[in-house]
Amino acid sequence: MKKVVLTYNSQGGLEYEQNVFGDFAGIVKIPCRTEEDLIKNCIDADAVICSYEPYTAYVMDNLPKLKIIAVKAIGVDTVDIEAARQRGIAVTNIPKYCIHEVADHTVMLMLSINRRLIQFNNSVQKDKLWKFDICKDISRFGEGTVGLLGFGNIPRLVTERLKGFGPKVIAYDPYVDEKIADEYGVDLVDIDDLYSNSDYICCHLPHNKNTEKTINKEAFDKMKDGVVFINTGRGKVVDEKALIDALDSGKVGYAGLDVLEEEYPDMSTSPLNGRDNVILTPHVAFYSQASVRDAKIHSAENILYYLKGEYSKCSIINGVKA
Ligand code: NAI
DSSP states (O other), X not given: OEEEEEOSOOSSOSHHHHHHHTTSEEEEEOOOOSHHHHHHHSTTOSEEEESXXXXXXXXXXXXXXXXXXXXXXXXXXXXXXXXXXXXXXEEEOOTTTTHHHHHHHHHHHHHHHHTTXXXXXXXXXXXXXXXXXXXXXXXXXXXXXXXXXXXXXXXXXXXXXXXXXXXEEEEEOTTSOHHHHHHHTOEEOXXXXXXXXXXXXXXXXXXXXXXXXXXXXXXXXXXXXXXXXXXXXXXXXXXXXXXXXXXXXXXXXXXXXXXXXSSSOOTTTOTXXXXXXXXXOOSOTXXXXXXXHHHHHHHHHHHHHHHTTOGGGSOBSSOOOO
């Protein structure tokens, strides 16, 4: 029987995973944060299921039996994919398990900001006022332009949702065919045009060496004054200090952030906290009961099919087939 260790702090029990494995594998849950935790707890594992744990080359070198790292996510930025490839360890992800939730969350952040939801709610419930004119600078959402950074699965769903609201949608993604953008009615533009023409900029970029801190001071300087900046992608793609400066100067008028530079930030000291013009959610855009269920099932299926050699049924992202 194969041994699988689940190393993130998953909700609930392991029934979904065990149900997929049947007699083929046994699974245990041991939440880990550090490289040492992973080495200690996965030493005899054939497979692991992880979320944001640091699967580095050093960790892999110390896990002699490991054949597959099944990431329970779309973004795989905390796994050294190339080191895994060199060691013959497959890395899998789950490309679509939560894309509807993240698209909903992205649109929710834009609309909440546009309609000043936080301001009006605070005015009524905290200040006990019933005044419609505490925010006079509200634009009509459908007359604006939304710029999508990245045009993968999630921003495509954002585009579909936005059709009912009416804004013009443009996108920057040099790896996407123009025909696909045409199908969605989206103009593909270069990055500077996206920055200078968008009233709302939504970041859907994956985090990797090329995208790290790509949204920096130079990028913010190119944006419209008062732009709304949304990030439901990855925090490390943004230079957080530059974002804070841009909020302080008014360059960024409002921000809606589901992800920050640190995966586990200290919110008691974060300078992003306590601002009227920033909505923060704790990396929850992916979440629904259905997405958690699907993630559990599909990450276990990736392991089952991989270890059985049925490669076409799993989502291998580093090309390794044992
Ligand atoms: P996807 O894998 O479908 O698409 C990624 C897109 O980014 C691709 O079209 C690719 O061409 C493009 N891209 C890569 N490098 C680029 C660059 N330098 N400049 C412009 N475009 C570039 O990913 P999907 O489903 O759209 O998700 C996007 C990101 O959202 C994920 O990588 C993940 O990090 C994040 N995410 C966040 C969640 C949350 O709970 N906040 C949940 C799920 C995903």
